[in-house]
Amino acid sequence: MSEQSRRPRRPGKPYRRPQKDPVRILAFEALRAVDERDAYANLVLPPLLRKAREKEGPDRFDGRDAALATELVYGTLRRQGTYDAVIAACVDRPLREVDPPVLDVLSLGAHQLLGTRIPSHAAVSASVELARVVLGDGRAKFVNAVLRKVAQDDLDGWLERVAPPYEDDPEDHLAVVHSHPRWVVSALWDSLGGGRAGIERLLESDNERPEVTLVARPGRATAGELLDALGDEAATPGRWSPYAVRLSEGGEPGAIDAVRENRAGVQDEGSQLVALALAAAPLEGPDKTWLDGCAGPGGKAALLAGLAAERGAVLLASEKQPHRAGLVAKALDGNPGPYQVIAADGTRPPWRPGTFDRVLMDVPCTGLGALRRRPEARWRRRPEDLDGFAPLQRALLRTALDAVRVGGVVGYATCSPHLAETRAVVDDVLKQYGPAADLIDARPLLEGVPDLGEGPDVQLWPHLHGTDAMYLALIRRVA
Numbered sequence: 001m002s003e004q005s006r007r008p009r010r011p012g013k014p015y016r017r018p019q020k021d022p023v024r025i026l027a028f029e030a031l032r033a034v035d036e037r038d039a040y041a042n043l044v045l046p047p048l049l050r051k052a053r054e055k056e057g058p059d060r061f062d063g064r065d066a067a068l069a070t071e072l073v074y075g076t077l078r079r080q081g082t083y084d085a086v087i088a089a090c091v092d093r094p095l096r097e098v099d100p101p102v103l104d105v106l107s108l109g110a111h112q113l114l115g116t117r118i119p120s121h122a123a124v125s126a127s128v129e130l131a132r133v134v135l136g137d138g139r140a141k142f143v144n145a146v147l148r149k150v151a152q153d154d155l156d157g158w159l160e161r162v163a164p165p166y167e168d169d170p171e172d173h174l175a176v177v178h179s180h181p182r183w184v185v186s187a188l189w190d191s192l193g194g195g196r197a198g199i200e201r202l203l204e205s206d207n208e209r210p211e212v213t214l215v216a217r218p219g220r221a222t223a224g225e226l227l228d229a230l231g232d233e234a235a236t237p238g239r240w241s242p243y244a245v246r247l248s249e250g251g252e253p254g255a256i257d258a259v260r261e262n263r264a265g266v267q268d269e270g271s272q273l274v275a276l277a278l279a280a281a282p283l284e285g286p287d288k289t290w291l292d293g294c295a296g297p298g299g300k301a302a303l304l305a306g307l308a309a310e311r312g313a314v315l316l317a318s319e320k321q322p323h324r325a326g327l328v329a330k331a332l333d334g335n336p337g338p339y340q341v342i343a344a345d346g347t348r349p350p351w352r353p354g355t356f357d358r359v360l361m362d363v364p365c366t367g368l369g370a371l372r373r374r375p376e377a378r379w380r381r382r383p384e385d386l387d388g389f390a391p392l393q394r395a396l397l398r399t400a401l402d403a404v405r406v407g408g409v410v411g412y413a414t415c416s417p418h419l420a421e422t423r424a425v426v427d428d429v430l431k432q433y434g435p436a437a438d439l440i441d442a443r444p445l446l447e448g449v450p451d452l453g454e455g456p457d458v459q460l461w462p463h464l465h466g467t468d469a470m471y472l473a474l475i476r477r478v479a
């Protein structure tokens with residue numbers, strides 16, 4: 001009980017206990033964990049949901065409650081930039097002086113008011129009740145006052161008031177309207193090119209929940225089998241990958257036999273296209289030994305191993321972190337052909353140079369191409385992170401080019417479209433190899449995929465392809 005609630009009350013105003021709403025309390029706890037412990041929302045949520053189900057029982061916490069809690073957490077985190085600007089306009093001090101737990105309750109409330117169909121009065125009163133439970137009655141009054149101001153306008157109205165005009169500062173405008181840090185808007189726009197319409201569509205896509213895509217692992221399952229098992233209502237075929245199946249809203253991968261049996265997995269179609277393009281690159285001479293040099297947790301390695309098996313080739317899947325190498329081994333378990341998994345630092349490779357016919361280097365990166373999946377990532381990343389990754393990305397691409405035989409092909413991939421992690425790395429390293437390595441046009445190898453730009457490398461985009469913003473450069477060793 002807070003100090004406030006112990007004070008004598010005016011007669012006629014009996015104390016009412018705050019109502020405990022398990023959905024809002026759970027959402028608040030998740031936001032605190034993300035804020036305080038740098039936790040990842042997608043890792044924090046499942047145990048909290050399980051705990052709430054066990055504590056409340058299925059009648060008081062059902063599937064719809066879980067869906068609402070998830071939406072509140074993801075939506076609040078994604079839209080944090082916009083909500084911060086709105087809340088800042090409603091409090092009389094800088095936001096950094098507002099206690100983080102109070103700000104979390106305010107952001108959750110702002111999301112309910114501006115980003116959901118929850119009626120305003122319900123959004124305010126649910127937030128005030130939450131504040132009474134987790135912050136105390138005194139701070140609940142502050143929450144009430146701020147959210148009543150927020151409720152005075154809708155999202156469009158607020159954006160007109162708090163975002164600088166596009167004409168004055170396009171990047172700042174887009175940063176506030178679409179809730180991305182300004183430097184991220186700037187980097188995405190540099191890579192995407194074009195005018196306002198394209199970048200707006202991309203930023204909007206980053207704020208949408210991505211659909212879940214499955215991969216049927218070659219030799220272990222087929223897309224047709226998954227589609228039959230799921231039925232027309234629950235799934236549709238992938239757009240381009242013959243192994244992809246797209247789950248409809250609310251589809252639960254864990255309920256699918258083939259996924260439980262490891263014959264299929266969850267994998268973005270962009271990641272599938274990267275593996276498929278590398279496997280499809282034309283090759284003269286032997287095609288027997290493949291390497292995945294950054295394999296953890298094993299999504300692309302599992303697809304590559306299946307494709308390799310179909311052609312009698314063997315995949316070596318290598319990953320620096322032993323526990324992630326363990327995940328790779330799990331993903332590959334049951335592969336129809338031979339493979340090997342090792343834990344090795346790709347900058348000090350244990351294999352002999354010129355050993356492999358095909359090599360994938362899917363390097364560590366900022367992940368700016370997967371913002372749809374990681375709602376908190378955009379706020380955590382800093383421009384300085386690029387400097388941290390730059391030497392490693394170059395070293396790993398050099399390892400790949402040394403590992404492949406003359407005539408063999410290397411795929412350099414990132415799940416970031418940032419030019420410093422994509423073209424700049426490829427250009428720098430290719431300069432060092434001079435005439436010994438050549439870029440291949442990757443576009444024809446992504447069969448049927450439109451809008452792949454001028455090549456020879458390819459950049460996929462959420463708003464154009466419905467995939468993560470994966471980048472792929474294919475390079476042939478020619479001497």
Ligand SMILES: C[S@@+](CC[C@H](N)C(=O)[O-])C[C@H]1O[C@@H](n2cnc3c(N)ncnc32)[C@H](O)[C@@H]1O
Pocket residue numbers: 271293294295296297298299300301318319320321324344345346347362363364365415
């Ligand atoms: C982008 S992820 C790869 C994703 C993977 N290809 C997939 O599809 O599941 C990059 C991986 O590289 C690993 N890594 C980081 N530094 C490495 C190094 N020096 N050598 C090898 N792997 C490294 C990371 O641990 C991480 O698992």
